[in-house]
Amino acid sequence: MKKTILFIVIFLNSFAFSQHTENVVVDWNSNVQYKIGESIVNVPQFDYHFFDFNFSLMKIQYKKTLNLENEIDVNSLKISNVVMQTISDSELYDLKKSEIPNKLNASLQVVRARNQNKGLITISPIIKQGEEFKKIVSFSYSYRNSTSNRVNNSVQTISNSVLTSGSWYRFYIQKSGIYKISKSFLQSLGFNVNVNPKNIKIFGNGGRMLPLDNSVSFPDDLVENAIQFVGEEDGVFDNNDYILFYAEGVDTWNSESLTSVNLFSDKSYYYVTSTGGQGKRIQNAVEPTGVPSLSFSKFDDVLYYEKDLVNIGKVGRRWFGEQFNITNDQEFDFTIPNLDTSFPLNFYINTASKSFGSSSFNFKINNQDVGSLNFPELISFNGIEAYESAISGDLVVTSNDVNIRLTYNNGGVPNSNGYLDFIRIKSKRNLTGYGKQFVFFNNDELSNIGVGEYTISNASTISQVWDVTDVFNAVTYRNTLGSNFIFRVNLGTQRKYIAVDLSDTYSPLKESSSLVQNQNLKGTIFNNNQGV
Structure with missing residues (x-):
């Protein structure tokens, strides 16, 4: 009996983390004509099963619906092996060139259709590269199942909130970037600093707006963010110890509302606690060992x-x-x-x-x-x-x-x-240091495969570069060369990085009352069919 139980547990865990991969060919036609009222427009078209045209924005998208047997991790979508061809201005027809992005803007979400959960992959099939426009003719995508085993097509299971127990204190930020939290700042919140610093954790979902579509996946509780705690190794929070972490402000671009300003709040709140075991820490990035096929300066x-x-x-x-x-x-x-x-x-x-x-x-x-x-x-x-x-x-x-x-x-x-x-x-x-922290990315990283190498010049004050593509799980590249900071990445994915210059870190802000009362609306009022 014990062997049977062990077999089932192993089977379910491996099944839950399985990865789905598919190669896609985008079958382009010539163009299609739309008549809306008195207006007639022409736009380039591909297979209509995957074609989506937004008349108000004069833009097209590739959308592929997935049948789901298990819950999926919407943040695990990877686009690779992208093959593109140049498309002339005349072949764009009436598309609004200003709405053509310079990256694929790939996304994966879960939507409801006919009482079933479906996956929806969306990408921009035409992108701008330099002075040219490119159309996607083929690509590969992959995504993982989430830790849950089966899709629940009726009611989502809701657990208790992380705020149910323990001592919690909150602070806020407004702009995105690297923040430094000192011992004295935590004390000013009322936080007990006489704890093992390895147990200190920061939670928060950033300052982006909630999706307008309720079916789009979004965290239903506070998420723990990876942080870097300088000086925690001795198990004592000394006066010179401090925390570094990447915080997302209310200045995040939202394509649904065409704004870089959060319409509903001017503060992005984060929460600190020492409840539970050790906290999530920023890990070292794993660099590929292959010869770089593309260099970025x-x-x-x-x-x-x-x-x-x-x-x-x-x-x-x-x-x-x-x-x-x-x-x-x-x-x-x-x-x-x-x-x-x-x-x-x-x-x-x-x-x-x-x-x-x-x-x-x-x-x-x-x-x-x-x-x-x-x-x-x-x-x-x-x-x-x-x-x-x-x-x-x-x-x-x-x-x-x-x-x-x-x-x-x-x-x-x-x-x-x-x-x-x-x-x-x-x-x-x-890509040159200038005594400030700065965010950077390169659109060519997405549309190529192989190994890419970034070189930052004048980098003596840049101690690290963080990959903050996943804001909850930043990873770090460390500067070992001084004035020239070189690190390598696998191409085929659009990533976002931030250069860490300790002479230019941001300071969080606090309100008059920082203590957060224990609460569990998520696990009580909303934990029924009507609340979901």
Whole structure:
């Protein structure tokens, strides 16, 4: 009997962690025509079983539905062996080029369809690489089962919250980055520092907004984050000991709502406790030993500027920033460190106008005209409060400093108003230390296979690079060479890294009351058919 039980346990565990892999060929056709109202648009098309077209954004996606027999780990999706072909501008037809991303944006989620759980893989089938557009003609994907054994197609089993017992204290951050937590800061929260530091843990889900679709997988409890505790080895929390960890702020881009500002909160909360055993720690990354097939000394950067100040229609989730009714000419200045000026900037500026006459925005970057937007006049009582439009393009600049100037023309109608929504600047930067922590990634990492090698110059103050692709499980590469920091990665996956410079760490913030009362709404009120 004991042998039988042991066999079943081993079988279930190996089954739960099994990996699913499939090769996909994207069968492109010529194009398809849509007629929506009086509008007729043409877009490139592939096999309609996997084709999805968003008319409002003028973008296409590849979507593949999976039949699930077991629960899956939605964070385990890996895209590899990507094969691409160049697609000409004319073959894009009426697609909105500004909506074509520079990476696959692959995602895996669980959705409900006909009372069954289904997996849904979504990728961008056309991406921009440099000055060219590429279409995906084949790729491979893989994902793992989760630790649960079977898909529950009726009611999700809910366990007790981590907050059910123990002593918990909370603090908050606002912007994403590397944070340093000192002994004195924890004491200011009321936290008992007279514990084995190896037992100290930090929980939190970051500052991103919840998905609008309830079927999209998202943590239903606080998740423990991997941290680095400097000085914990002796089992005593000394005055000079400290914690480093990567925190995700409320400044995370959300493609569902087209915003880099959390619409519902300006604070991202994290929780600290010493309850239970030893905490999760940042592990050393495992570097491949093969010969590099691709070297990186530059990286792709995305800069956002956005303020949520005005809700034009006083309803819904769409917020805009600066108004142009009083000052019709406004400038916005940016400095992009280590900018490689041999590559053009890509800019995207989203605006709106509310006017009962014809109105327009004119745009200049570093005193160069880059275009204009014209808005139609409003019609009374038709339910439209304003018109929204965006301008995008590429521009070569000659310095790290970027000045963007917006001029609003109200068309002679005094009560007209223009609004800035957000500015997005994509650039290519040299991978060089400059005394600050900085996030970096390279889009070419996804679309190639083999081994990639990153080289950071002027890196004497960069002690580590963390891979923060999975914000809950960061891993570290350590600088062993000094001025040139070199590390290797396996290609075929889009990753995000952050350079750790101890002279530039962020400090968390606290509220007047930091103690968190024990609570278990998740395991009580919501632990029934009605609460799920």
